[in-house]
Amino acid sequence: EAGVAQSPRYKIIEKRQSVAFWCNPISGHATLYWYQQILGQGPKLLIQFQNNGVVDDSQLPKDRFSAERLKGVDSTLKIQPAKLEDSAVYLCASSLRSGEAGSGNSPLHFGNGTRLTVT
Amino acid sequence: AQSVAQPEDQVNVAEGNPLTVKCTYSVSGNPYLFWYVQYPNRGLQFLLKYITGDNLVKGSYGFEAEFNKSQTSFHLKKPSALVSDSALYFCAVRDKAAGNKLTFGGGTRVLVKP
Numbered sequence: 001e002a003g004v005a006q007s008p009r010y011k012i013i014e015k016r017q018s019v020a021f022w023c024n025p026i027s028g029h030a031t032l033y034w035y036q037q038i039l040g041q042g043p044k045l046l047i048q049f050q051n052n053g054v055v056d057d058s059q060l061p062k063d064r065f066s067a068e069r070l071k072g073v074d075s076t077l078k079i080q081p082a083k084l085e086d087s088a089v090y091l092c093a094s095s096l097r098s099g100e101a102g103s104g105n106s107p108l109h110f111g112n113g114t115r116l117t118v119t
Numbered sequence: 120a121q122s123v124a125q126p127e128d129q130v131n132v133a134e135g136n137p138l139t140v141k142c143t144y145s146v147s148g149n150p151y152l153f154w155y156v157q158y159p160n161r162g163l164q165f166l167l168k169y170i171t172g173d174n175l176v177k178g179s180y181g182f183e184a185e186f187n188k189s190q191t192s193f194h195l196k197k198p199s200a201l202v203s204d205s206a207l208y209f210c211a212v213r214d215k216a217a218g219n220k221l222t223f224g225g226g227t228r229v230l231v232k233p
Contacts, residue, residue: 004162033221042123042209042223043163056220091162107153108221110162 002026004111006092012117018080021114025073025094031055033108034067034077035091043091049075082118089113121146121214123224131230138200140208140227142193148216152193154184157207157226166208169193180204200231 005024013019025032030051035043046065048056051072060067064083069075079086093108122145132138144150151170155163167178174186184195193210210224 040225042225044223045220048220093162107165107168108155108163109165110155112160112162115160 004092004094004109006090006111006114008114009112010115010117012119013082015084015118016081018078019082019116020076020078021090021092021116023075023077023092023111025075025092026109029094029096029109030072031095031106032069032075033093033095034075035093037089037091037113039088046077079116082116084118087116087118089115121150121212121220121222123210123212123222125208125210125224125227127227128225129228129230131232132200134202134231134233135199138195138197138204138229138231140195140210140229142195142210142224143191144193144210144212145191146212146214146216148214151213151215152184152186153211153213153221154178154182154193154195155209155211155223157209163209166195200229202231202233205229205231 007022032049034046036046037043046060047067049069052069067077091110091113093110095106095108124143126141153168154166156166157163166182167176169176169186177183182197184193186193207226207228209226211221213221
């Protein structure tokens with residue numbers, strides 16, 4: 001099966017500019033996640049979608065970050081305006097399902113990420 | 120709140136020797152536990168998981184992990200390490216009582232020397 005696709009692979013922007021990342025999950029995966037991985041740290045969940053609805057966005061800095069998953073398939077993550085501390089790898093992941101009883105054991109499948117450098 | 124601790128930033132081991140990567144967790148309910156591996160410039164790859172049942176879980180590439188409820192640990196092990204096992208390893212926990220949110224540890228870099 002095709003894996004999780006992300007683009008672009010790399011992005012360099014200046015602070016206060018805006019940037020958008022795209023993710024196409026594995027076909028049939030209802031749950032989609034965006035993680036932020038700062039160098040030397042573990043991934044931190046930004047937002048989780050179940051189909052096209054938001055399940056958890058408690059750690060998303062909503063003053064500058066936004067995400068959508070129209071039609072419950074592809075997703076975009078946007079940062080506007082970017083700050084220096086946003087430099088990180090942004091990972092998209094998908095899983096069959098999550099949130100229902102007995103379904104929390106579905107492993108996540110990750111894309112290769114987008115490495116963002118804010119100068 | 121759930122959390123995961125990986126106490127070692129780096130583990131060095133000689134090829135052919137056993138490898139252990141430590142992980143402890145904290146959850147309010149029953150945990151689902153996972154190990155992922157990350158190679159340079161790549162996303163995370165799933166290695167194995169513990170959901171219920173046998174405390175010893177076998178996964179990909181010869182890795183296994185042992186769930187220890189009393190010590191709240193889920194250490195990753197491999198009997199004989201390969202140079203190609205050199206990578207970054209992440210432990211993660213999911214707590215059904217916390218809405219199935221997956222929380223990762225800070226990662227452990229494994230360096231296997233020939």
